[in-house]
Amino acid sequence: MLQISISTVSRALKDHPDIAVQTKIKVKELAELMEYEPNSFAVQLRTNASKLIGVIVPEISGHFYHSYIAGLEEEARSWGYSLMILQSNNHPESELENLRLCRFNRAAGVLIAISSQTSDLTAFYRTIDSGTPVVFFDKVPDVKGVPKVCIADAEAAYLAADLIIKKHKKNVLAIFGEKSLSITRKRLKAFLGTFQRNGPEIKLQIAHAVNSDEAGKNAWSALTGPDKPDTIFSMSDEILVGVIKAANKLKLSIPTDISMISISNGMIPSLFEPEITYIETSGSLLGKKSFDVLHRCLLGKPPQGEVMIGARIIEGGSI
């Protein structure tokens, strides 16, 4: 229509310096008028690059991952990227299948929280080698040399322990998750270490619970036993819920009868009255940060190794 070649149009549309200003203007005006939109299939074929990021999470449900996704989406969007969400349900095979899907859809990069059973990382290395950066987040493998971004688990546990000590508690029940999980080990170690250093006189009972119900039972038996704790620390939301249910059943009021503190993303602690004091491990911050790390990879900048998301105390009224 403008008696102009396709290449001129292409260059005009993206402000190539070779093109005269008035040509650019004419082209852009007409493009606007015609509601021209470049065919992304063709663009992607030609440039061999997409603006899609694959995100593999164990589960989309779960307060933590969805706030992660929300934060990630916001950040990714601002850079023109879209998200392809995949859930692995904690099955290593699903993870591989999802990774295949990322390759098939030619994702620009992949963000993944691996399941606890995942040990074979060759598929991920192959993806990285083929030019698609992979960034691990939250549940990260125990190897060097891959970009990871995760919560400062040790710091969070330290802050919780420190706060308990500062509040002059005397008898603490601390409930952690599955022993085998690396997150549990890290938090437990920092927690115990802090008490040994700063409060060796405080009585400490440690329990492990695989789910909410079990945490409730642990709390129940401690609270009805001979050596009733004055404070219960919960490593996660799931545990916290079980603990609070137990306290409610026993008609104990918080914090007069029993103090509570937990590590959480923040949603759950705010549901109760009084709100539960917790150490915040922000999912949305993790999302934003992990996009940044991936983005650096995409731009070819040197990798950053392991990045930590800090933790901070959010005071409720439960301790």
Place this chain on the structure above:
Amino acid sequence: MLQISISTVSRALKDHPDIAVQTKIKVKELAELMEYEPNSFAVQLRTNASKLIGVIVPEISGHFYHSYIAGLEEEARSWGYSLMILQSNNHPESELENLRLCRFNRAAGVLIAISSQTSDLTAFYRTIDSGTPVVFFDKVPDVKGVPKVCIADAEAAYLAADLIIKKHKKNVLAIFGEKSLSITRKRLKAFLGTFQRNGPEIKLQIAHAVNSDEAGKNAWSALTGPDKPDTIFSMSDEILVGVIKAANKLKLSIPTDISMISISNGMIPSLFEPEITYIETSGSLLGKKSFDVLHRCLLGKPPQGEVMIGARIIEGGSI
């Protein structure tokens, strides 16, 4: 490598009947060996079709939408589709921007929950006309002739009201959301109607709350007032949380001092002790169903108009 033309390979890989069996076998074996994967950019360019579905939600956070996304992802995956998640933050402009992104990424179809302020649907019509089916879910526009899938709001409110009546409650405080929302109007109407028909003698107080805090204040003033209700109905999770906090502050125990019932996706009610009885409006079911509806559109089947997701009672111990 096989002394065979590209077209033969292409056909062999997809079991075209024209190709000899032994050729197919040889091709497939070599393809496997070389880890050949078709370049989806080229496929998409050629076929002009993607396997990506755009999903536009007001917010990814929020218990309802994330269970929706989880259900949707599961169903979509089983049909080979992936999800592109976009959040509109309840801004009509963001919605349009997201719709543009769907077009740009050449999504096969779009699922959208429109914000309450969205009134101009021309952009959606244009997308539909251009060949990309659009299915509305949850928050749907008030027009005919577009595919929609939503929660049976009236049924849910009816079930709640009916249960309250059957339990012989005498004085009910019902807290609803913003008056202007269509979801509020539908639920309120069905709720009131049920009481008029089946329990006209029951005392009914209606309140509207725009957030959790306000719901808490409503509950507080009713519970401390002269005409203390024996039951509180909450239209949503957000309201329920405020109400329970108020009850906790007043040291009222559930259900002896005050009965509770709500409409919910199920996550929140299970956090309390006793668990709250609620009418389930399943997000994940809505997700699965809305994929089905979109899928039918993609296959060119006749549209189904409005599809409803049923509601059912989940008994906790709160009433």
Place this chain on the structure above:
DNA sequence: TAATTTGTTGCAAAGGTTTGCGAAAATGTT
């Protein structure tokens, strides 16, 4: 044997964009 049918395969175009390189036109320099 010639004609027809069936079974296999290849040619070439198409899909829309990007980009290196060369060509033409406009401008500047002696």
Place this chain on the structure above:
DNA sequence: AACATTTTCGCAAACCTTTGCAACAAATTA
């Protein structure tokens, strides 16, 4: 006026796959 330089633009190849059509060989039929 002749040449060099800069500005502006178009040609054509490339990205990889899909698919209608034609071609060829083999098998069948008349």
